[in-house]
Amino acid sequence: MCPVTGSAIHDSEEDSRSHCFSPEAIPRVVLDWVQYNSILSIAWEECESRGKSIESILQIDARVVEYEKADIIIRKGDYGGSVLIPLEGEIRVNLEESGEKNFARKRVTRKRSWLSALGQIFRRKTPVERINTDSSTDRVYTAKAHVPRLEIDLEEYMSKNLTRRIGLGEICGEIAALRRSPRTASIFAESDCKLLEIRWQGVREILKNSKEFSHYLEDLIGDRRHQIFSGMKTLTDLPEAIQRTLSAKSIFERWGSDHWNRNFRKIMQSQSSMIDRESIILQQGHHMDGLYVLLSGFARVTNKEGSEEKTVGYLRPGDVYGLKELMKLSRTGVSSPALRSIRAVGAIDLVVIPSNDFVEYVLPELKNLDVDQLGSEKGLISTELLNFFLDRRIVNGNQTMVIDLNRCTDCDDCVKACAVTHDGNPRFIREGYRHAKLMVATACMHCIDPVCLVGCPTGAIHREHSTGNVVITQSECIGCASCVESCPYDNIRTVEVQDANGEAVIDLETGKPVLKATKCDLCLDQPSGPACVNACPHDALHRINFSDASGVSSIVERITG
Amino acid sequence: MKIRPPHSGVLLLILIGIVVSFYFLEQADAMLANPAVTSGWILLGSFVILCLYGARKKVPFLPIGKTATWLQLHLGFGVISTWLFLEHVGYRFPTGLFETHLYVLYSLLLISGFLGWLVMRALPETLRADGREVNPLRIPDELAGMVKKSDDCIAGLEPGELNPEILKGYFEVVRPYLCSGCGILPSRIHPEFGVPQSLIQRLQDYESPTVLFSSEPFLPVQRIVREKAVLDLHRVRQRWMRGWLFVHVPVTGVMVLMIILHVILVTAFKAGGAS
Numbered sequence: 051m052c053p054v055t056g057s058a059i060h061d062s063e064e065d066s067r068s069h070c071f072s073p074e075a076i077p078r079v080v081l082d083w084v085q086y087n088s089i090l091s092i093a094w095e096e097c098e099s100r101g102k103s104i105e106s107i108l109q110i111d112a113r114v115v116e117y118e119k120a121d122i123i124i125r126k127g128d129y130g131g132s133v134l135i136p137l138e139g140e141i142r143v144n145l146e147e148s149g150e151k152n153f154a155r156k157r158v159t160r161k162r163s164w165l166s167a168l169g170q171i172f173r174r175k176t177p178v179e180r181i182n183t184d185s186s187t188d189r190v191y192t193a194k195a196h197v198p199r200l201e202i203d204l205e206e207y208m209s210k211n212l213t214r215r216i217g218l219g220e221i222c223g224e225i226a227a228l229r230r231s232p233r234t235a236s237i238f239a240e241s242d243c244k245l246l247e248i249r250w251q252g253v254r255e256i257l258k259n260s261k262e263f264s265h266y267l268e269d270l271i272g273d274r275r276h277q278i279f280s281g282m283k284t285l286t287d288l289p290e291a292i293q294r295t296l297s298a299k300s301i302f303e304r305w306g307s308d309h310w311n312r313n314f315r316k317i318m319q320s321q322s323s324m325i326d327r328e329s330i331i332l333q334q335g336h337h338m339d340g341l342y343v344l345l346s347g348f349a350r351v352t353n354k355e356g357s358e359e360k361t362v363g364y365l366r367p368g369d370v371y372g373l374k375e376l377m378k379l380s381r382t383g384v385s386s387p388a389l390r391s392i393r394a395v396g397a398i399d400l401v402v403i404p405s406n407d408f409v410e411y412v413l414p415e416l417k418n419l420d421v422d423q424l425g426s427e428k429g430l431i432s433t434e435l436l437n438f439f440l441d442r443r444i445v446n447g448n449q450t451m452v453i454d455l456n457r458c459t460d461c462d463d464c465v466k467a468c469a470v471t472h473d474g475n476p477r478f479i480r481e482g483y484r485h486a487k488l489m490v491a492t493a494c495m496h497c498i499d500p501v502c503l504v505g506c507p508t509g510a511i512h513r514e515h516s517t518g519n520v521v522i523t524q525s526e527c528i529g530c531a532s533c534v535e536s537c538p539y540d541n542i543r544t545v546e547v548q549d550a551n552g553e554a555v556i557d558l559e560t561g562k563p564v565l566k567a568t569k570c571d572l573c574l575d576q577p578s579g580p581a582c583v584n585a586c587p588h589d590a591l592h593r594i595n596f597s598d599a600s601g602v603s604s605i606v607e608r609i610t611g
Numbered sequence: 612m613k614i615r616p617p618h619s620g621v622l623l624l625i626l627i628g629i630v631v632s633f634y635f636l637e638q639a640d641a642m643l644a645n646p647a648v649t650s651g652w653i654l655l656g657s658f659v660i661l662c663l664y665g666a667r668k669k670v671p672f673l674p675i676g677k678t679a680t681w682l683q684l685h686l687g688f689g690v691i692s693t694w695l696f697l698e699h700v701g702y703r704f705p706t707g708l709f710e711t712h713l714y715v716l717y718s719l720l721l722i723s724g725f726l727g728w729l730v731m732r733a734l735p736e737t738l739r740a741d742g743r744e745v746n747p748l749r750i751p752d753e754l755a756g757m758v759k760k761s762d763d764c765i766a767g768l769e770p771g772e773l774n775p776e777i778l779k780g781y782f783e784v785v786r787p788y789l790c791s792g793c794g795i796l797p798s799r800i801h802p803e804f805g806v807p808q809s810l811i812q813r814l815q816d817y818e819s820p821t822v823l824f825s826s827e828p829f830l831p832v833q834r835i836v837r838e839k840a841v842l843d844l845h846r847v848r849q850r851w852m853r854g855w856l857f858v859h860v861p862v863t864g865v866m867v868l869m870i871i872l873h874v875i876l877v878t879a880f881k882a883g884g885a886s
Contacts, residue, residue: 167672455739457615459731459852460747463678467671481746487739578674585671588731589679 071249071509072113080114080137081105084246088135088219093260100259111252111509117141117239120200124223124237125153129513131230131250131503133223136216139243143222144236145290146212152200153236162575170470200238208240212290215240225271227253229346229399230499231367232518234274249509272302292411301340301402305329306347310396311501314443314538324441325350325359328393331400332371338379338388340402341412342371347398347499350440352391361436362390364445366597367498380409395440396499431606438485443538445596447495448518449572451478451582454609455487457590467585468570477570478541478582488609491591493582494541494570496520498597502542505532511542511567519572529565542569615732617686624687628657629694636698650699651877657692658870661685662863689724713873716866723858730851738848745845753842757835758789764831772828780817781829784810785836793843795850805837 085094090104097104114137117123123141124130134141144150200207216222216237226233227250257264288296306329317327332342334354344365351363351371365371375386385405403412431439439445468476478493500520503511510526511533513519522533534542544565547555555564573581583591592605632653639649664685668678696717705714745753765773765781788810798807804824811820824833 162672164673168670170672171669455744456736459735460738460849461852463668463671470669471672481744484742484744487736489744573672576672578672581671583677585668585678587668587678587682588735589677 070110071247071252074113076108076112076114076246080246081108083137084108084135084219088137088246089221089266090135090256090263091219092266093256093263096260096262097256102255102259104256107252107255108246108248111255112246112248115245115247117197117243117245118199119239119241120202120204121197121239122153122200122236123197123239123245124233124235125515126150126234126236127232128515129518130223130226130233130515131509131512132247133221133227133250133253134237135221135246135248136218137244137246138218140240141216141222141237141243141245142208142213142240143216144211144213144238150236152202152207153238161577164577167577170473204240221267221270224253224267225274228267228271230503230513231346251507251509288412288415292415296403296407296411297401299404299407301404302345302399303331303402304397304399305331305394306397308397310443311536311538315540318442325352325361325393325437328395330391330393331398332388332390332392334389334391335387338372338375338386338405340372340404341376341408342392343401343403344369344371345399345401348395348440348443348445349398349400350393350395352393353389354391359391360433361440362433364395364436364440364596365392366445368597376405376408376413379405380413395445396443431603432610435485435488435606435610438483439596442483442490444483444490444495446497446499448498448595448597449494449496449580450594450596451491451493451495451570452592452594452605452609453480453489453491454590454592455484455489456609457588458489459588459590461587463585463587464582464591467581471573471576471581475545477568486610488606492539492541494520494572495539496570496572502533502537505536506530507532514574517574519574520569521571521574522567522569524566527566529567531565531567533567542567544568613733613736614729618683621683621687621690624684625690628687628691632691632695632698647699647701648877650695654692654695654699655870655874657688657695658866660688661692662867665860665863686728689721693721709873709876713866713869716862716869719858720862720866723855723862727855727859730855734848734852738845738852741841743841743845745842745849747846747849750842750846754789754839757839757842758786761786761789761832761835764835768828773826774818776818777823777826777829780814780823781832784813784817785832789835789839793846793850795847795854797844797847798840800840804833805840806833807840807843810836 084090085104094104097107117139123134126144144153222237223233225231257267317324328350331349332338334352342365344367346367349365349369349371350361351365352359353362354360371390371392372388375389378384378386444450462480465476465478465480468478478491480491481489482492483490496519498518500511500513502520503513506512507530508526508528510524510528511520511522514521529544529547531544534544545568546563547566549555556562557564573579578584580593583593594602594605596602632650635653636646636649640646664681667675667681671678700710700714705711765778788807798809800806801808801811801820804811804820806824814820814823817823823829
């Protein structure tokens, strides 16, 4: 019986683990080793005493993975929802930006062949979307990892680059797994090795049941948080030593509610002012105490005009605020008050680098950068449009589908194209929020902070490692609709599962059809990428990445004229 | 009504296409080849490219350029093929039966294509001018809802609340209007009452429109009639946006058959002439 579903309808051992992280159970010898030699030992008894054994958590949410010497285990910038504990062999983390070029991605993930893509035209269409049980989007796990390797002499590489060995039983990969952010450093295998990989659902369970482990992980993230800087466009060139100094001197803050998405739909319906609901992080005119660097979430930048707060920009993870004020401080020696206010849109993590430390450590490194490029005000977008994007949290999108209503002729070619690539069933609705000539369609935005992932008990909905696109592994989805409920934009829905004969699969316990979640997958397996964008004859449909300020500005300018 | 100007790339393509075609025609002329044969083959080539646009729309998953780019190519080659067609027929009116059929079909194709280009560029903006998004599939339900709402308004009136002439006008003119289709031309809207002029004229036989539309109990019905007028305008525009395709696509099919027949006939006659 799989502990996730509690289902007893399957017979074989392999089937009973179909919703677990690995089809193979964790061997007893590994569990014993982890209990006494790994960092999990500090949580073992506490979890037992609370009635939730780590063993049972690991059996569901962990797997043992083997790597060969020089394998790339984690690539900086990739997305990942798991932590790693070395069991055997040696692994190293690369602490230097200069060594990252050897980790550059050499090949793109799987795509259909042209012939296979053409075959879609002739595939059977169903009037209502149903997912076949023999879906090809299943993730196949094997203990042996098939990953790219460092194609260099390892010893020479290690002598030339700053790397650090991660000891057996230590934990790594926790920052990205817990923050839903990209990996902050690359890790490679120094020798053939074995690792215990725990997906974040399991880590969350352990954290829930062990305060000691929770404190340990907080301290660890604090200790390693200098790595956070290395993922940011502003501070990416700072040497390791300066990053460490800054992380020790900076103030890490958390604002807003973690569960902003829960009541979001109700708040939207109430049509009350969103700006008044947001916590003020920095008040315009107040003392500017440092450089504000956003780590996660979104912030609204406003300017007070009379009695009205006018939205003039927004911040996304990696964006900074306060450069203008601090540049003035460095030039004149006189501190400048904050020129704008910053408000937390949902839950945000930010770091404040104190003014003096900024001037002493960061400014000399920024001399070659155009400070204006690092500003927070996003181009030429009007206040109304910024409010529209921020109030509805559309800025969360990395691939937001925006339609130019001045060009759209309602031909539905985009919907038809989506249907062709998804067995006759489109994965989006050509309707949604409107602002003047612009419409945000009801299609997955592949958010930078995908809150739909939070409640998924099996990890079926996850981010693609390389692109960060949010995808659903159908074999792991148990149809609980947690993601459907969590998505504040109504962009996910559930559909029935059907067998090879086209019959709906019925759950023997409830007698109801088995459901699976479905949403836009950006046509990841198609040779062309998103078919909807390709299909629009009038260039009315765009996918907008709200991190790309110039891209947003140019598309918005084109639409709004 | 504002029309988005053509893409500058299309204009460039047309220019290049005409120059290149002109070069080939001149070359053929210099070699004393039959200019109709040369222009015919180039015309056939451009027609094949024009037809490929329809095929491209069927395979949105292939990385062969965006459909929007293909549409611009389609438009450019459409204009080039017009010039080539005139070159091919020697700038004269058709004489034979087959030639006349080809001529008429080609003209239909060209006119419907041009109309399509016009409506696709002009109508989307006007369609959204009132800030309303009307899904064509939902219109029948919306209309049925309007009729029901309007009937409920009338049924909810106290006896004698409404003048019998107005009631008669409702059942004989207003209600049939609410149940009617929209036609293919937009109705002229009365500037004062916001309802179609034709409806006002018909209602005059029952009651003065000024009295009718100032009658308090009739105001909810008037609002529904106004909504219907707006909805009809949307429907008419949507019909225009799709209607031209009902000419363009079938004519293309017939044209393809005619061209194949034409090529066969020309080749056969040429072979016969040579023997």
